Amino acid sequence: MWCVGIDLGGTFTKAVLVDRAGNAGEVFGLPTPTDGDPAGVVEGMAEAANRVVEARGLSHRDVVGVGVGSPGPISISRGIIYAMPNIPFMSNVPLRDMVGKKLDLPVVLENDANAAAYGEYLCGAGEEARDLVMLTLGTGVGSGIIIDGKILHGSHELGGELGHMILVPGGEPCGCGQRGCLERYCSAHYVAAGATRRIREAPPPTALRAILDAKGSIDAKDIHEARKAGDKLAAEIWDKAVYYLALGCVNVCRILDPDRIVLTGGMTRAGEDLFAPLRDHFFRLHWSLTKPKTEVSLASLGSDAGSIGAAGVAWQTFGN
Amino acid sequence: MWCVGIDLGGTFTKAVLVDRAGNAGEVFGLPTPTDGDPAGVVEGMAEAANRVVEARGLSHRDVVGVGVGSPGPISISRGIIYAMPNIPFMSNVPLRDMVGKKLDLPVVLENDANAAAYGEYLCGAGEEARDLVMLTLGTGVGSGIIIDGKILHGSHELGGELGHMILVPGGEPCGCGQRGCLERYCSAHYVAAGATRRIREAPPPTALRAILDAKGSIDAKDIHEARKAGDKLAAEIWDKAVYYLALGCVNVCRILDPDRIVLTGGMTRAGEDLFAPLRDHFFRLHWSLTKPKTEVSLASLGSDAGSIGAAGVAWQTFGN
Incomplete structure (x- = not known):
């Protein structure tokens, strides 16, 4: 069947x-x-x-x-x-x-x-996990929480919205009406939007300026590639997004303590250029009472x- | 039996x-x-x-x-x-x-x-709740999470530590090794410690100064009472603690969406002087996509x- x-x-x-x-x-x-x-x-x-x-x-x-x-x-x-x-x-x-x-x-x-x-959880990166959290780094930051093999819906079907966890009190306004939500700092869309604003406002010497002028817009992939080519502003923007993502992962550990946090979405195509600095920040931001036990890894089903x-x-x- | x-x-x-x-x-x-x-x-x-x-x-x-x-x-x-x-x-x-x-x-x-x-959950303020979160505002901020009638332990028995949710990136150092944890901003202990520092560092005209000089220390109750008597610094300190507590409650709604968040511990003895401004901040900080559905109330079993x-x-x- x-x-x-x-x-x-x-x-x-x-x-x-x-x-x-x-x-x-x-x-x-x-x-x-x-x-x-x-x-x-x-x-x-x-x-x-x-x-x-x-x-x-x-x-x-x-x-x-x-x-x-x-x-x-x-x-x-x-x-x-x-x-x-x-x-x-x-x-x-x-x-x-x-x-x-x-x-x-x-x-x-x-x-x-x-x-x-x-x-x-069933047949991808969740192998042998009982509790799993997934974050999708796309236009926004989508998320799903699996606890004890079951989807966490919440009492009013409003749970599992990790992208709208407030990380910066009084921070950037989010489409949801709150300020300082995780997704305002590390979704592909907002990373690109923030970069565009910075380039336009006070142009530093950056390769992104030429891309923005040529294409009329830039995306997270442009930032990732400029960073790889050694562009300073791109590195700064990328690192800031990864820092907030790591903060979100630390909070997930404190609250839910899953076996695994798996990431997917466009930004994960950067591979180790995302995961290496992410793990660095994650280890640094994690409490010292225990070693990090939750694994942060790439989703596997695309x-x-x-x-x-x-x-x-x-x-x-x-x-x- | x-x-x-x-x-x-x-x-x-x-x-x-x-x-x-x-x-x-x-x-x-x-x-x-x-x-x-x-x-x-x-x-x-x-x-x-x-x-x-x-x-x-x-x-x-x-x-x-x-x-x-x-x-x-x-x-x-x-x-x-x-x-x-x-x-x-x-x-x-x-x-x-x-x-x-x-x-x-x-x-x-x-x-x-x-x-x-x-x-x-079983026989106190959790009546008719399926999902419940409890916060204890004591020396630290203790917490427990009930999902679907079961305690959330996490995969490594480290879950449910809402007091160590990071709310202020790079914020006040916490005993756990992280910075900016919820409990650094709204536990009775840290509220009093923060107030003491402010009074000592640059004494504003506050009734708390006399209490500190007389007793050698102040506690959350002193702050609450000075606030009631109209002391400006006490009101500011109290309000800041309540603001961060409300932020924590909003994050609990986004992630867990419980029926109820119940509070206990010394600071809750302030009654409506805690809950009224808490609900104000909570409603204001809550996203606009739905009305707040999670009830924030006092625990009942003491x-x-x-x-x-x-x-x-x-x-x-x-x-x-």
């Missing part, structure tokens, strides 16, 4: 088959139909699901249930997606029931960052974590 | 009987024998336990198990207390097995702050939370 995991993204919809032991089978992806209506989006999700089932010569009778990982805000208990970045018509959509009706299968909805963390984890959530929900 | 909970403190040892439904029976306390050896401390714990059993006309056959709440650092899995504030000879003591042998009953060890949180919670841990461990 199988569960289907669907990862609904703003640009891409992906489905995967996962068996009870956590082995992933076929994967199928297609662009999310962003120019129609909710029914069109559900149609795309159903098509992706059907493709992976048929690719293995199976029918719906071989499928125990479907897990859907979706960007937030959502209500898991009510199965509703309240809003979706980039797709204005996906507002207050009863996604769980629509997909369930379309596929005639039981469906469970889950936050995409939680699903991705659960995917890594962009498949969300769909695989969604299938895992379906197994946990419908598998007994 | 009953479980016995023992709260081992640096100055006082207390035992309580608790039935399966969470009803507390007899309580007995005695000064912790601090001038002998570990066997003497265990003797005191056994005496307290025996007293509450006998007070109800019961024998050890009516007791399912014993829970011991102890100050840290401890190893729950190994049943060892590594060190105890104020009692130097309580170092690397196999407390669980010593108490078990003495009473001839199964014993489980738990961190005292976790036990207290569990006590409030100094009995630890022993009652320890009995609850015994029920959870031995009750099935």
Whole structure:
């Protein structure tokens, strides 16, 4: 028997088959139909699901249930997606029931960052971990918390938002209405935005200035590359982001003490240029009462974590 | 049937009987024998336990198990207390097995702050809560986290240390080796220490100066009372502590999203003089994406939370 995991993204919809032991089978992806209506989006999700089932010569009778990982805000208990970045018509959509009706299968909805963390926990970088925290360094900082093998949702389905942990009292204003949130200091988007401001405001002699002038914008990758080439401002900006990321990881240890913190998202493509200074800061900022026991490492499933984890959530929900 | 909970403190040892439904029976306390050896401390714990059993006309056959709440650092899995504030000879003591042998009953060890949180969860301010966080504003800031009715220990028994969440990057040095920990800004001890420094360094016109000169020291209660009497410096110091406490509560909401955050410890005796400004700061610092749903309130069991919670841990461990 199988569960289907669907990862609904703003640009891409992906489905995967996962068996009870956590082995992933076929994967199928297609662009999310962003120019129609909710029914069109559900149609795309159903098509992706059907493709992976048929690719293995199976029918719906071989499928125990479907897990859907979706960007937030959502209500898991009510199965509703309240809003979706980039797709204005996906507002207050009863996604769980629509997909369930379309596929005639039981469906469970889950936050995409939680699903991705659960995917890594089940069959990625979480091997032999009981408690795992995942941070996605993308436009914002997404996160999912696994405690004792279960996703931490919180009492009001609002938990696990590590990107909005306040790290700098009275710090930079964040889109969430708070100031000084972690994601304001180390998401790819804000790192680039902060650099752009610094270059524009008081141009230091930096290679980034030429890139900014030529492209009209810079991104985290430009900063990483300029740093590698020895650019001083790029090094400073990169190091500051990594410092705050390490602070966030230390707080995760104090509060949750997981086996592992796994990182994913664009900025992790920098590899050891991210992880080496991150571990340095982490060790330095960590308390001296015990040695650091939580491992900070790279996630291993890449962009498949969300769909695989969604299938895992379906197994946990419908598998007994 | 009953479980016995023992709260081992640096100055006082207390035992309580608790039935399966969470009803507390007899309580007995005695000064912790601090001038002998570990066997003497265990003797005191056994005496307290025996007293509450006998007070109800019961024998050890009516007791399912014993829970011991102890100050840290401890190893729950190994049943060892590594060190105890104020009692130097309580170092690397196999407390669980010593108490078990003495009473001839199964014993489980738990961190005292976790036990207290569990006590409030079971039969105190945690009524109808599934997830609860407790903060004790004492010499330091102790804390316990209950998720889904279970104590969060973390993968290495190091979780739930909210007092050492870093709130101010590069801030005040903390005894733990980190800088800017929550407890450096809002424990009773550090609030008083910070005030003393300010009064001594550049004496502003404050009533606290006279108190400091007369007593040689000031405490959080002096600050609270001077604030009530309109002292400006006292108000400033109090408000700063409450601000950081509110920041910590906001972070707890972002990460754990509990039903309730309950506060206890000396500073909570200030009542609404603590809670009113705390809620103001909390609402102001909270993100705007949702209204605050987590309730911040006073713990209800006072100094009995630890022993009652320890009995609850015994029920959870031995009750099935």
